[in-house]
Amino acid sequence: MSSAEPVAAIAPEPGARFREEIREQPHALLRLLERESEFARVGAEMRARGAATIRMVGHGSSDNAASYGVYAFGLLPGWTALRDSISLTVYYGAQLDMSGCTALALSQSGRTPDVVEYARRAKSRGAYVVAITNDPSSELADVADAVLELRAGPELAVAATKTYTNQLAALGLLAAHTTADGAVFGDEVRAVAAAMPQLILSLESRIANVALPFAYAGRMFVVGRGAEFATAREIALKLLETCRIAAEPLTATDLAHGPIAAIDSLFPVWAIASDDATLPAVVEAVERAREAGATVVASGNAADAIPGADYVLPSPPASPLLAPLLSILPGQLFAGALARARGLDPDTPRGLSKVTLAR
Amino acid sequence: MSSAEPVAAIAPEPGARFREEIREQPHALLRLLERESEFARVGAEMRARGAATIRMVGHGSSDNAASYGVYAFGLLPGWTALRDSISLTVYYGAQLDMSGCTALALSQSGRTPDVVEYARRAKSRGAYVVAITNDPSSELADVADAVLELRAGPELAVAATKTYTNQLAALGLLAAHTTADGAVFGDEVRAVAAAMPQLILSLESRIANVALPFAYAGRMFVVGRGAEFATAREIALKLLETCRIAAEPLTATDLAHGPIAAIDSLFPVWAIASDDATLPAVVEAVERAREAGATVVASGNAADAIPGADYVLPSPPASPLLAPLLSILPGQLFAGALARARGLDPDTPRGLSKVTLAR
Numbered sequence: 001m002s003s004a005e006p007v008a009a010i011a012p013e014p015g016a017r018f019r020e021e022i023r024e025q026p027h028a029l030l031r032l033l034e035r036e037s038e039f040a041r042v043g044a045e046m047r048a049r050g051a052a053t054i055r056m057v058g059h060g061s062s063d064n065a066a067s068y069g070v071y072a073f074g075l076l077p078g079w080t081a082l083r084d085s086i087s088l089t090v091y092y093g094a095q096l097d098m099s100g101c102t103a104l105a106l107s108q109s110g111r112t113p114d115v116v117e118y119a120r121r122a123k124s125r126g127a128y129v130v131a132i133t134n135d136p137s138s139e140l141a142d143v144a145d146a147v148l149e150l151r152a153g154p155e156l157a158v159a160a161t162k163t164y165t166n167q168l169a170a171l172g173l174l175a176a177h178t179t180a181d182g183a184v185f186g187d188e189v190r191a192v193a194a195a196m197p198q199l200i201l202s203l204e205s206r207i208a209n210v211a212l213p214f215a216y217a218g219r220m221f222v223v224g225r226g227a228e229f230a231t232a233r234e235i236a237l238k239l240l241e242t243c244r245i246a247a248e249p250l251t252a253t254d255l256a257h258g259p260i261a262a263i264d265s266l267f268p269v270w271a272i273a274s275d276d277a278t279l280p281a282v283v284e285a286v287e288r289a290r291e292a293g294a295t296v297v298a299s300g301n302a303a304d305a306i307p308g309a310d311y312v313l314p315s316p317p318a319s320p321l322l323a324p325l326l327s328i329l330p331g332q333l334f335a336g337a338l339a340r341a342r343g344l345d346p347d348t349p350r351g352l353s354k355v356t357l358a359r
Numbered sequence: 360m361s362s363a364e365p366v367a368a369i370a371p372e373p374g375a376r377f378r379e380e381i382r383e384q385p386h387a388l389l390r391l392l393e394r395e396s397e398f399a400r401v402g403a404e405m406r407a408r409g410a411a412t413i414r415m416v417g418h419g420s421s422d423n424a425a426s427y428g429v430y431a432f433g434l435l436p437g438w439t440a441l442r443d444s445i446s447l448t449v450y451y452g453a454q455l456d457m458s459g460c461t462a463l464a465l466s467q468s469g470r471t472p473d474v475v476e477y478a479r480r481a482k483s484r485g486a487y488v489v490a491i492t493n494d495p496s497s498e499l500a501d502v503a504d505a506v507l508e509l510r511a512g513p514e515l516a517v518a519a520t521k522t523y524t525n526q527l528a529a530l531g532l533l534a535a536h537t538t539a540d541g542a543v544f545g546d547e548v549r550a551v552a553a554a555m556p557q558l559i560l561s562l563e564s565r566i567a568n569v570a571l572p573f574a575y576a577g578r579m580f581v582v583g584r585g586a587e588f589a590t591a592r593e594i595a596l597k598l599l600e601t602c603r604i605a606a607e608p609l610t611a612t613d614l615a616h617g618p619i620a621a622i623d624s625l626f627p628v629w630a631i632a633s634d635d636a637t638l639p640a641v642v643e644a645v646e647r648a649r650e651a652g653a654t655v656v657a658s659g660n661a662a663d664a665i666p667g668a669d670y671v672l673p674s675p676p677a678s679p680l681l682a683p684l685l686s687i688l689p690g691q692l693f694a695g696a697l698a699r700a701r702g703l704d705p706d707t708p709r710g711l712s713k714v715t716l717a718r
Contacts, residue, residue, distance in 0.1 A: 053412070053439070060616030074447040078454045080412070082441040085429050087585040087610070091636040092679065094433040114612060159617070218577050219605035226446040241617040246578035246605040246626070251446070253473060257419030257715050258518070258600040261708035267605070277450040292710050320451065349620035351651050356616050 014345035015336050018157040018242070022332050026196035028162040029189060029325070031151040032169055036177075036186050039170070042130055042146050043177030047077075051102040051128040052178075054081035056171075057118050058106030059356065061160040061234060065106060065167035068230035068324055072175035075321060076185075079178070089125075090117045099126035104171070107131075108155065108163045109355040110138020119143045132170050134163055148174065157347045158354050159242050161332050164234055165325055172321055185321075192325045195316050199326060203313065203333045210297070210311045211337035217268055219246040221289070223255055224272040225281050227320045228300060228327060231272050235331030242339040242346035252278070252285035265293035271309070272327050273302035276320045283307070299330045373704035374695050377516040377601070381691050385555040387521040388528055388548060388684070390510040395532065395545050401489055401505045402536030406436075410461040410487040411537075413440035415530075416477050417465030418715065420519040420593060424465060424526035427589035427683055431534035434680060435544075438537070448484075449476045458485035463530070466490075467514065467522045468714040469497020478502045491529050493522055507533065516706045517713050518601050520691050523593055524684055531680055544680075551684045554675050558685060562672065562692045569656070569670045570696035576627055578605040580648070582614055583631040584640050586679045587659060587686060590631050594690030601698040601705035611637070611644035624652035630668070631686050632661040635679045642666070658689045 046052070054073045056066035066083045073081035084103070088094045103122035107115045110133035120143050123129045131144035134152050141147040150166040169189050176185030214220075220239060224232030232249040239247035250259055252271075263269065269289040273282045279302050286296055286306050298309035301317050313330035315323070339346040405411070413432045415425035425442045432440035443462070447453045462481035466474045469492035479502050482488045490503035493511050500506040509525040528548050535544030573579075579598060583591030591608040598606035609618055611630075622628065628648040632641045638661050645655055645665050657668035660676050672689035674682070698705040 055439075059612055063613070063616075070444050071447060071451070074444065074453040074455060075451060078456065080414075080441075080455060082439075085433065085585075086612075087588075087637055088430060088433040091585055091640070092430070092434060093636070095437045096433060096439060097437065226444075226450055229446075237617050241620040244621040244623075246607060246621060248605060248607045253418055253445075254422070257422075258596050258708075258711065260710045261600040262603040262605060263710070264603075277452070278446055281450070288710070349617075351619045351622070351647070352617065 015340055015347055018159060018161065018336050018346040021155060021157050021161045022329070022336065023200055024153070025162045025165045026193040028152040028166050029169055029193040031153070032166050033186055033189060035149065035151065036173065038148060039173040039177045040182055042148060043174055043182060045146065046102050046128060047178050049128050050100055052077070052079045053101045054079055054104060055084040055098065055101050055122065055127065056081060056104045056106065057084050057086050057115055059112055059115065061164040061237060062106035062108065062167060064230050064233040064237060065164060065171060067233055068168050068227060069104065069171040071227040072172045072321055076175040076181070077178045086114050086118050089121050090114050096125060098122055101127040103127040103129045105129065105131050105140055105144065106167055107140050108134045108150070108160060110135040110140035111355055111357065113357055116140050116143060132167060158349055158352045159238055159346055165328060168230070168325055188322050189325070192318060192322050195326065196329070199315060199329055200333070203330055207333045207337045210313065211334050212341050214268060214338055215341045217245055220268045220270060221255065221259060222247055222249045222270045223252050223282065223285055224249070225252040226274065226276065226278040227324055228272040228274045231324045231327045231331065234328055235270060238331055238335035241349045241352060242335045243342055243344065252281040255285045256288060260288055260292060263289055263292040263294045265295070268295040268297065270297040270299065271306055272300040273298055273306050274300050274320060274323050274327070275302040275317065279305060300327045374699055374706055377518060377520065377695050377705040380514055380516050380520045381688070381695065382559055383512070384521045384524045385552040387511040387525050388552040390512070391525050391528055392545055392548060394508065394510065397507060398532040398536045399541055401507060402533055402541060404505065405461050405487060406537050408487050409459055411436070411438045412460045413438055413463060414443040414457065414460050414481065414486065415440060415463045415465065416443050416445050416474055418471055418474070420523040420596060421465035421467065421526060423589050423592040423596060424523055424530060426592055427527050427586060428463065428530040430586040431531045431680055435534040435540070436537045445473050445477050448480050449473050455484060457481055460486040462486040462488045464488065464490050464499055464503065465526055466499050467493045467509070467519060469494040469499035470714055470716065472716055475499050475502060491526060517708055517711045518597055518705055524687060527589070527683055547678070547681050548684070551677060551681050554685065555688070558674060558688055559692070562689055566692045567696045569672065570693050571700050573627060573697055574700045576604055579627050579629060580614065580618060581606055581608045581629045582611050582641065582644055583608070584611040585633065585635065585637040586683055587631040587633045590683045590686045590690065593687055594629060597690055597694035600708045600711060601694045602701055602703065611640040614644045615647060619647055619651060622648055622651040622653045624654070627654040627656065629656040629658065630665055631659040632657055632665050633659050633679060633682050633686070634661040634676065638664060659686045
């Protein structure tokens with residue numbers, strides 16, 4: 001036995017946790033679905049209370065998941081969902097009437113201070129407060145009227161992966177269970193979970209070769225629209241925190257309203273293309289970026305529809321609300337591979353801790 | 360008469376229009392206020408209809424102004440205002456019930472295609488639709504139930520300045536005129552306009568020296584919170600479109616949730632500090648950025664409260680809803696000076712046109 005082995009057992013190779021947690025995502029989704037009845041119960045309660053304006057709060061990946069919630073509630077029950085301003089309520093003490101509202105407080109740890117404080121104040125202003133958290137014994141869970149547990153299991157890498165996908169599924173399930181179609185959506189998530197291992201395997205076999213050409217990139221735009229804007233935001237965040245790339249998420253249309261001026265051949269663009277009504281806007285934005293000289297990575301289930309992409313990372317067909325569960329995978333795996341190529345450890349980005357207690 | 364003079368008259372020096380339009384902002388604000396009665400009329404109509412959920416749409420600077428609208432309506436009438444998803448309504452055709460809503464459609468030109476289409480659909484779903492535009496004869500104005508004219512005058516530089524500040528004032532005025540305090544807010548905007556020329560003059564005398572050290576910067580974070588998040592977004596957009604810097608706006612708390620990992624001594628941070636309840640969060644975020652090695656530019660009316668800032672660009676005291684009208688000025692002037700230092704013309708950024716017809 002070589003003396004190196006015990007050391008290796010204590011300190012896993014850089015990125016091992018991040019990679020394992022990416023692989024665990026289909027299993028984490030199935031664990032969430034074991035408690036589907038909880039989503040049905042809370043969804044029915046929202047409907048019974050008429051709490052049909054959805055105020056979502058969270059930071060980082062949780063806030064990215066909230067971008068998805070806008071579409072889940074907008075497309076399934078046809079309700080208005082918004083990413084609420086925490087500052088307005090917590091810092092400025094605005095006297096908003098939140099009756100007729102459900103406040104969805106998203107925090108993996110359940111300990112993010114201003115999310116907990118928001119939940120407390122939203123409750124006092126008349127909102128029905130639901131905590132969506134990985135820790136059902138957290139302070140956030142304690143404050144809330146109802147708790148939906150993410151059941152992702154312990155997440156050890158600092159950069160979120162399986163808690164993000166479970167947050168998407170939780171928001172979609174809850175939105176679906178405010179209608180009569182909750183069970184259908186649950187089955188669709190099961191089908192997505194079943195498709196994940198093969199996609200992960202095939203991506204893992206080629207992602208290092210796609211990531212390596214970006215080893216010296218300092219900045220990137222990540223473009224998505226509609227439900228995939230959440231994916232754009234989450235991929236940009238993974239690139240920022242694990243690869244230290246200044247990656248900015250943009251909607252396809254916003255790219256044309258200014259940021260396009262910054263693009264040149266050293267400013268790559270990642271585009272998430274979904275086979276839905278938003279596709280023409282994404283195609284048009286990528287065409288402009290290519291004219292400006294950008295290297296283009298195309299992902300999503302309509303990646304093949306992006307003309308002239310330099311790298312194509314397609315995901316299997318899925319409806320607009322299921323697609324983001326799959327289209328995040330190339331971004332996570334790319335970030336992990338690129339971090340390694342840059343000599344960084346995606347498990348422990350500098351300056352971050354797993355539970356962020358910053359104001 | 361030298362032969363050079365007619366040429367100079369035809370092709371103004373790079374950035375001349377951008378600079379002139381920055382200087383024109385106080386006058387543009389006073390022109391807006393000449394029609395204050397229109398804001399009173401529309402504000403009263405919103406209240407009479409009970410259209411107290413405010414859905415705002417726009418792209419680029421217009422969307423940045425909408426971030427301010429969240430606070431204007433939240434703090435003055437205590438109403439919920441959201442930056443609505445255009446995709447949800449225009450691309451996905453979601454069947455949202457918009458009765459009880461005012462839709463504020465923001466477009467300088469009044470021709471942004473998906474904003475016009477959103478306005479049309481919002482009207483058919485029961486919203487009271489108000490166009491806020493520089494062109495009262497535009498298609499957007501034609502679609503809307505009511506029009507609030509920006510009266511900024513022709514804006515020739517591609518990067519918006521005076522139309523942005525007039526959008527902020529328009530949103531603040533409208534929010535104030537849904538309450539009994541509309542006239543008070545109007546007077547406060549007049550006082551801000553009166554303070555602007557001196558601030559512009561004093562910034563102009565020193566901004567080139569502050570901008571020059573950033574001549575080779577490729578990326579930057581711009582941090583603000585609360586009402587100043589709009590300013591952070593707008594400064595980041597000016598840096599992107601006129602200086603080609605990958606500048607990303609972040610709330611103070613979001614910086615700690617991931618992006619902080621990307622900061623090093625070559626990744627500067629611009630912080631907008633306002634003397635209100637959000638200040639401790641901004642101070643804490645900047646302290647973390649400084650620990651990571653960032654060069655720090657501090658602006659806003661509490662710029663002096665940012666410990667250890669490398670450059671300080673303070674603005675005069677103002678309440679949270681007036682401060683953003685002043686704190687945008689250092690960002691605009693810095694962008695203009697830095698563009699010149701980089702050999703770029705802020706009047707005509709590459710790849711952009713004044714009216715964006717992109718989907």
